[in-house]
Amino acid sequence: MEIPYTxxxxxxxxxxxxxxxxxxxxxxEVMLFGGLFSAYILLRVGAPAGEWPHGWLDVRLGTVNTLxxxxxxxxxxxxxxxxxxxxFGKFKFFHACTILLALTFLGIKSYEYHDKWIHYEIQLNNGxxxxxxxESAVYVNQASKQxxxxxxxxxxxxxxxxxxxxxxxxxxxxxxxxxxxEKHEELMDLRSEEAKKAVHKELTIAATDIKKMENYGPRxxxxxxxxxxxxxxxxxxxxxxxxxxxYLWGPGSKMWKTDPERFTNRIEVSGLFWHFVxxxxxxxxxxxxxx
Amino acid sequence: MEATVQQFPPYRETAAPHxxxxxxxxxxxxWSKYIFSTDHKVIGIQYGFMAxxxxxxxxxxxxxxxxxxxxxxxxxxxxxxxxxxxxGQPAAHGAISPELYNSFxxxxxxxxxxxxxxxxxxxxFGNYVVPLMIGAPDMAFPRINMASFHAFFxxxxxxxxxxxxxxxxxxxxxxxxxxxATTIPTNGQVFWLVGMVLLITSSLLGAVNFIxxxxxxxxxxxxxxxxxxxxxxxxxxxFILLLAFPPLEAAGVxxxxxxxxxxxxxxxxGLAVGGQLADRSGGGSPLLWQHLFWFxxxxxxxxxxxPAMGIVVEVIANNTRKPIWGYKSLVYSVLFVxxxxxxxxxxxxxxxxxxxxxxxxxxxxxxxISIPSVIILTCMLLSLWGGSIRINTPMLFALGFLPMFxxxxxxxxxxxxAVCDVYLHDTYYIIAHFHYVVAPGTIFALFAGIYFWFPKxxxxxxxxxxxxxxxxxxxxxxxxxxxxxxxxxxKGMLRRMSDGGINYSAARVPNAIDALPGSVMQLNGVILWxxxxxxxxxxPFIINLFWSISHGEKVGxxxxxATTLDWQTPTPPPHGNFAHEPHVARGPYxxxxxxAAEDFTPxxxxxxxxxxxxxxx
Numbered sequence: 001m002e003i004p005y006t007x008x009x010x011x012x013x014x015x016x017x018x019x020x021x022x023x024x025x026x027x028x029e030v031m032l033f034g035g036l037f038s039a040y041i042l043l044r045v046g047a048p049a050g051e052w053p054h055g056w057l058d059v060r061l062g063t064v065n066t067l068x069x070x071x072x073x074x075x076x077x078x079x080x081x082x083x084x085x086x087x088f089g090k091f092k093f094f095h096a097c098t099i100l101l102a103l104t105f106l107g108i109k110s111y112e113y114h115d116k117w118i119h120y121e122i123q124l125n126n127g128x129x130x131x132x133x134x135e136s137a138v139y140v141n142q143a144s145k146q147x148x149x150x151x152x153x154x155x156x157x158x159x160x161x162x163x164x165x166x167x168x169x170x171x172x173x174x175x176x177x178x179x180x181x182e183k184h185e186e187l188m189d190l191r192s193e194e195a196k197k198a199v200h201k202e203l204t205i206a207a208t209d210i211k212k213m214e215n216y217g218p219r220x221x222x223x224x225x226x227x228x229x230x231x232x233x234x235x236x237x238x239x240x241x242x243x244x245x246x247y248l249w250g251p252g253s254k255m256w257k258t259d260p261e262r263f264t265n266r267i268e269v270s271g272l273f274w275h276f277v278x279x280x281x282x283x284x285x286x287x288x289x290x291x
Numbered sequence: 292m293e294a295t296v297q298q299f300p301p302y303r304e305t306a307a308p309h310x311x312x313x314x315x316x317x318x319x320x321x322w323s324k325y326i327f328s329t330d331h332k333v334i335g336i337q338y339g340f341m342a343x344x345x346x347x348x349x350x351x352x353x354x355x356x357x358x359x360x361x362x363x364x365x366x367x368x369x370x371x372x373x374x375x376x377x378x379g380q381p382a383a384h385g386a387i388s389p390e391l392y393n394s395f396x397x398x399x400x401x402x403x404x405x406x407x408x409x410x411x412x413x414x415x416f417g418n419y420v421v422p423l424m425i426g427a428p429d430m431a432f433p434r435i436n437m438a439s440f441h442a443f444f445x446x447x448x449x450x451x452x453x454x455x456x457x458x459x460x461x462x463x464x465x466x467x468x469x470x471x472a473t474t475i476p477t478n479g480q481v482f483w484l485v486g487m488v489l490l491i492t493s494s495l496l497g498a499v500n501f502i503x504x505x506x507x508x509x510x511x512x513x514x515x516x517x518x519x520x521x522x523x524x525x526x527x528x529x530f531i532l533l534l535a536f537p538p539l540e541a542a543g544v545x546x547x548x549x550x551x552x553x554x555x556x557x558x559x560x561g562l563a564v565g566g567q568l569a570d571r572s573g574g575g576s577p578l579l580w581q582h583l584f585w586f587x588x589x590x591x592x593x594x595x596x597x598p599a600m601g602i603v604v605e606v607i608a609n610n611t612r613k614p615i616w617g618y619k620s621l622v623y624s625v626l627f628v629x630x631x632x633x634x635x636x637x638x639x640x641x642x643x644x645x646x647x648x649x650x651x652x653x654x655x656x657x658x659x660i661s662i663p664s665v666i667i668l669t670c671m672l673l674s675l676w677g678g679s680i681r682i683n684t685p686m687l688f689a690l691g692f693l694p695m696f697x698x699x700x701x702x703x704x705x706x707x708x709a710v711c712d713v714y715l716h717d718t719y720y721i722i723a724h725f726h727y728v729v730a731p732g733t734i735f736a737l738f739a740g741i742y743f744w745f746p747k748x749x750x751x752x753x754x755x756x757x758x759x760x761x762x763x764x765x766x767x768x769x770x771x772x773x774x775x776x777x778x779x780x781x782k783g784m785l786r787r788m789s790d791g792g793i794n795y796s797a798a799r800v801p802n803a804i805d806a807l808p809g810s811v812m813q814l815n816g817v818i819l820w821x822x823x824x825x826x827x828x829x830x831p832f833i834i835n836l837f838w839s840i841s842h843g844e845k846v847g848x849x850x851x852x853a854t855t856l857d858w859q860t861p862t863p864p865p866h867g868n869f870a871h872e873p874h875v876a877r878g879p880y881x882x883x884x885x886x887a888a889e890d891f892t893p894x895x896x897x898x899x900x901x902x903x904x905x906x907x908x
Contacts, residue, residue, distance in 0.1 A: 001428035001867045005507050017431040017507050024499045028537045035541030035583055039556065042579050051574065218552040222574040225554035229544065 007262045022269045026276050033280055036230055040287065043222045053223045054291070055190035056216075058112065062289035065108050069278045072101040076245075076271045083264040088256055091267070095249045098274070102242040109235050116216040116224065118153075120176060121187065122205060123212040130205055131187055132178010134215075139169040147172065158213035171207040178203060227288055234284060237277045244270050329433035330866055334440050335419030336748065339741075342411035345447060346734075347829075349402040352395045354822055359387040360791030361819040381459055392789035393462035394479060398450070400465025401483065404595065405490050406447050408733055412598035413532070414443070414497055416740050417525045419748070421501065423857035423864060424519050426510025426873040426895070431503040439496035446489030453482030464787065466588070469557030469580040473549045474564045484547045491540045494532045501529035510856070510895075512875035517894065519855045519879040520621050524601030527629035528594050535590035535633065542583035549575075556580075578643055585636035593632045595729055597625060599692070599736030600667055606689040606739050607671055609853045611678025612890055614880040617670040624663035624670075631660040641709045642716050650709045657707035664700055668693065679883075684758030688739035691766050692732060699727030702777065717787070720780025723773050731769040738762075741836070746850045750862045751843030757831040764828035771821035775814040782811045791815050854881050854891045 004010070005017050013020070044052055075097040082090035115133070122130040139148045154161050154169060161171045179198045181187060189195060214220060218228040248266055255263040328334060355374070358367050364386055367374065371385020381391040422430055430436045453460040458477025461467065472480050505526050509518070518526075545556040553571065557580040560573030608615040615621065637645065637653040671693060680686070702724045705711040715721060738761070745753050784792045784807055796807040849858040856875070860868055873895040881892040 001869050001872060003428055003431065003433070003508070010507050013506060015507070017503055020507060021432060021435075021499050021503045024502050024533060025495070028495050028499070028533050031534050032537035032541050035538035035586070036545075038538075039541065039545060039579055039583070042576055042582075043556070043574070046576050047574060218548060218554045219572060221572045222555060225548060225552075225556060225572075225575075228552075229548055229554075229556075233544065 007259070007265060016265060018265060018269050019272075022272050026272065029276060033230075033233075033283075036226075036233070037283065037287070040226050040230065043226060047222065050185055050188055051221075053188050053190075053221070055195070056223065057227070057289045058115075059289050061108055061112055062285050065105050066281065066285050068101045068105045068108075069281050072098045072105075073275055073278045075101065076274045080264070080267045080271050083260070083267050086260065088253075092249065092253075095245060095267075099242060099246055099249065102238055102245075106235060106238060106242075109231065113228075116228075119216040120174075120213055121216070121220070122174070122176070122210055124180075124205070124209050125211050126209070128180050128182055129184060129187065130176060130178060130180045130203060132176035132200060132203065135175045135177055135202065137174045138172040140172050142168045142170055158210065173204050173206045174210070174213070175202060175204045177201070230284055230288065234277070234280055237280070241270070241274050241277050245274065327437060329429075329437050331418045331422050331430045331433070331436060332748070332864060332868075334436050335415050335417070337440055338410045338418060338443070339415035341444065341447065342407050342415055345402050346407035346411070349399050349407055350826060350829075352399040352402070354826060355387060356392060356395050356399065357815075357819045357822045359392055359789060361815040363790040363793055378454070378459065387789070389789040390459065390462060393464075393787075394454075394460040394477075396787060397461045397464050397467075397483075398454070401450065401461070401487075403729075404465065404591065405487070406443075406450065408595050408729060408737070409494070409591075410443060411737055412602075412733060413494075413525065413528055413594060414439070416598060416602065416737075416744070417497075417501055417528075420744060420857055421522055421525050422504060422508065423747075423860060423868060424522050424855050425505060425508060425513055426856045426869060426875065427504060427508035428867045428869065430500050431507055432500050435496050436500050439493045439500065442489050442493035442496065446486045446493060449482055449486035449489060453479045453486070456482065466584055467546065467580075468584075469546060469549065469575075469577050470559070470562055470564075472546060472580075473558060474562075474569070481547065481550050484543050484550065487543050488540060488547075491536045491543070494536050498529040498533040498536075501525060502533065505529075510873045510875055513856075513894075514875075516619070516622070517875055517878050520604045520615065520618065520625075521598075521601035523622050523625050524597040524604075527625050528597045531590045531594050531597075531629055531632060535587045535594075538583050539587035542580055542587075545583075546580065578640075581640055581643065582636070585639045586633075588639060589636040590632040592725075592728070593628055595733050596696070597628070599733040600625075600671075600696075602736045602740040602743070603671060603689045603692050604674075605855070606685045606743050607674050608880045608882065609743075609851050610681045610683065610686040610689070611674055612681070612882045613674070613678045614878075614882060615670065616673040616676070617666075618878070618880065620666055621670050624666040627663045628660060628667075631656060631663070635660055635707075638707050638709075638712070641712045654707060654709050658704070661700065661704060661707070668697060668700070683742075684753065684755060684762060685739045685743035687759065687762045688735045688742065691762065692735045692739065695727055695731035695735060695769070699724060699729075699732050702727065715780060717785055718780035719776040719784045719786055722786050723776035723780060726773050726776075730773065731766070735765070735769075738765075738832070743851070744857075745836075745839065745843075746846050746862070747857060748863055749840050749843065750845060751839055751841075752846050752850060753839040753843055754835050757835045761828060761832045761835070764831075765825065768821045768825035768828055772818050772825060775818055779807075779811050779814055782807060784811060852889070852891050854893050855879055856894055859893050859895055 003017075005015075007016060009016050075094045079091050079094035079098065082088070082094060118134040120130075120132065120134055124130060134153055136149055136151050137153055139150060139154070140146070141148065148169070153174075154171075158171075161169075177200060179200050180203065181198075186194065216224055218225045248263075248270060252266070253263070255266070325333065325337075328337070355367060355370065358365075366385035367387065371382070374382035374387075374391075375385050378391065381388045381394075387395070418430070418436070422428070450460075456478055459479055460477075461472070461479040461483035462475050462477060463472035463480060467480065467483065505518075505522060545554075548554045549556050549558060555571045555573050555575040557577050558569070558571050558573060558575045559577060562569045562571060562573060604615055604621065634656045635653060637649065638657045641650055641653075675690075702720070706715055706721060706724060742753055742758055745751070779792075783795075785795065788795070791812070792807055793812065796809070796812050846862075848860065848862040851858065856873055859873065861870070874897075875894050876896065876898045877892065877894055879894060881887075881894070883890045884892050
């Protein structure tokens with residue numbers, strides 16, 4: 001006996017096996033992202049007044065990414081429809097678009113990550129805070145006493161770098177493009193009028209003035225933590241989906257010649273996953289960028 | 292019985308020729324037959340074998356802990372030097388240090404639940420039996436099935452490896468509460484989390500496969516109300532796994548971020564570790580972990596018990612030679628249990644300071660979920676009434692399950708009431724309660740299943756005499772192990788103490804509630820030796836299991852004279868299971884139908900054969 005309903009629908013359920021399988025899988029995905037969104041809500045509701053950041057992410061980039069994914073949903077649908085009407089050339093074109101759109105999305109996402117990665121909050125010994133994007137740093141070689149200027153930041157923690165425990169290079173000064181504020185609270189709402197008025201310029205800070213220096217990575221606060229986790233997991237889904245679609249577009253499309261119906265089913269099932277991943281972004285965008 | 296065999300021509304004669312996958316069927320070598328197999332029966336046996344090994348290992352960890360509880364700080368006899376050799380400092384002089392006790396405790400729970408009982412009850416029995424019972428050639432997605440086993444295997448390896456890293460395995464209990472789980476100085480927790488993500492992946496793949504198989508691959512005529520109840524139980528279990536596990540995966544990802552990327556999802560502001568302010572942003576919520584954990588954790592209890600109940604129903608129906616009592620009630624009850632299991636999780640958290648209204652809600656749902664559980668148990672009990680009961684090893688274990696699960700279930704009620712729970716929380720009472728559900732409950736049912744389906748897997752029966760020895764010794768010692776724990780718990784002995792409470796026992800505060808009396812402490816010795824005897828009682832089972840594969844009494848395809856489709860195939864079933872697609876003509880438990888030629892009518896026997904029977908459908 002062979003496994004039935006791998007391609008044809010079972011009459012009483014109206015589904016072939018893989019279609020039911022992917023819907024079940026998506027149900028579990030809903031619970032996975034549901035758990036993470038609940039975590040977001042609990043962390044945000046539990047944050048003390050003024051401690052939840054606003055306007056930390058670039059709405060313009062977020063909007064572009066939203067449009068890219070919305071467009072890719074349309075091309076995915078058209079790719080499947082092309083298979084249905086047996087137009088292989090159109091399928092190739094539409095899914096090529098899907099892959100390009102997905103890669104552009106990931107590119108923009110990496111740019112945003114990088115932007116957060118080089119964004120530093122520097123607590124100064126005088127109690128003020130310098131905040132801005134890292135430009136360069138000057139190190140002193142402890143053996144030769146020579147100064148070296150570098151455009152990357154060595155080491156993981158400030159105390160390591162300032163103490164010279166990393167490769168015998170001691171931090172002398174840091175140059176950032178940003179501004180200095182009196183209080184931590186001024187950095188929390190970047191949509192406020194005061195924050196918009198702030199003048200950003202190049203600032204060079206001596207290492208001796210620095211108390212603590214930390215970038216806007218996941219550990220910065222609970223917002224960056226949940227931002228990186230949610231979008232990171234979503235980006236992994238985009239990556240996985242792109243891999244599958246690329247396989248079906250490239251080497252996997254050989255099946256078109258032998259079993260077009262089954263191939264069309266594969267396009268449908270992978271498309272369902274892709275639509276789900278798009279949908280998650282539709283929730284992520286307002287939750288992270290717009291509020 | 293032999294007649295049943297002959298009605299099936301040898302496999303492959305009738306199978307449709309399919310050129311493209313033929314090479315997969317011919318002369319499979321060892322690797323493709325046993326390691327990279329996509330056959331649901333092989334995968335089921337793989338799961339079963341691995342799970343039994345893990346359970347034995349979990350039992351060993353428990354023995355070490357029981358020694359430490361009964362004789363704190365005294366070197367472990369026999370195994371002490373071995374532990375010291377393997378684990379080094381934490382087992383210095385062959386004694387169990389508190390850190391080692393903690394990691395053994397955490398890993399005992401994790402291994403028994405996620406690597407022992409779930410893989411055996413759900414994955415092993417489900418994989419082997421469900422496709423046979425519904426008349427399917429295999430699972431709906433055989434390769435995903437294989438991937439599921441491999442993810443499980445990897446998860447198990449990661450868990451085992453964590454014992455050997457510096458600092459040792461996870462120490463924060465199987466519940467891994469934050470901030471403890473993030474602040475203990477060992478990477479064991481990271482291994483635990485990675486292992487869990489793999490195990491959850493395995494369960495999700497399995498759950499999707501089971502549900503799709505049961506919905507799509509039922510044989511013609513196998514309507515929903517003709518499904519054996521075991522299949523219903525597995526179906527609901529699969530849904531619980533599908534929907535309850537992902538929130539734990541989410542929690543696991545967040546805790547992994549806490550441990551690896553130094554975020555503060557579960558770490559509150561101002562957290563101090565070892566008297567020093569932790570270098571963390573804070574702002575997280577330790578309660579968030581508990582909510583996400585127990586959102587899985589409680590449905591998980593039903594994952595452990597429902598497949599076991601399914602096995603017991605099959606064994607009881609078969610050995611009472613009459614239809615199971617209240618089939619429809621059983622079906623609706625199991626569906627209701629599955630639904631309600633998502634609404635009771637916070638009864639594990641009564642002591643976290645939640646509001647009274649919330650506590651009342653979860654107390655009410657907890658009482659409600661006990662109703663369908665009682666209905667299921669009642670149906671099993673009433674099925675015995677008026678039956679011509681055959682006492683054999685599977686039936687003994689199934690009968691043993693009934694009072695044991697009864698004790699486990701009923702002692703859970705006081706824990707579900709917030710008022711009593713305040714007192715009983717975190718004592719040995721709760722250890723006794725859930726072990727009665729899972730150890731003499733679920734594990735007895737699993738033994739029943741092993742003895743029951745062994746002839747289907749091998750064509751031979753396990754030895755009956757040694758089976759009975761195994762049952763009676765296990766039954767006695769299980770109760771001597773767990774019954775005293777109720778007493779200890781009610782007297783106030785706390786769980787998770789590496790010295791077995793001896794410090795509390797010594798601390799006599801004037802005018803305060805009395806410390807633990809000596810008699811309660813002495814029970815630790817009784818439990819230890821009962822546990823050792825329980826271990827010895829498993830030796831006949833282990834020998835019987837392996838010996839019977841080649842030396843057991845040879846039997847036909849249907850030695851228990853059972854009605855369900857799993858017994859209507861050749862033994863052991865070939866790849867593809869059925870030579871012809873079975874056509875199901877009646878319900879699953881048509882035993883002793885008046886007027887029928889035999890006292891059982893297989894589900895796929897043609898309808899005309901029993902047309903003289905008054906209720907042949």
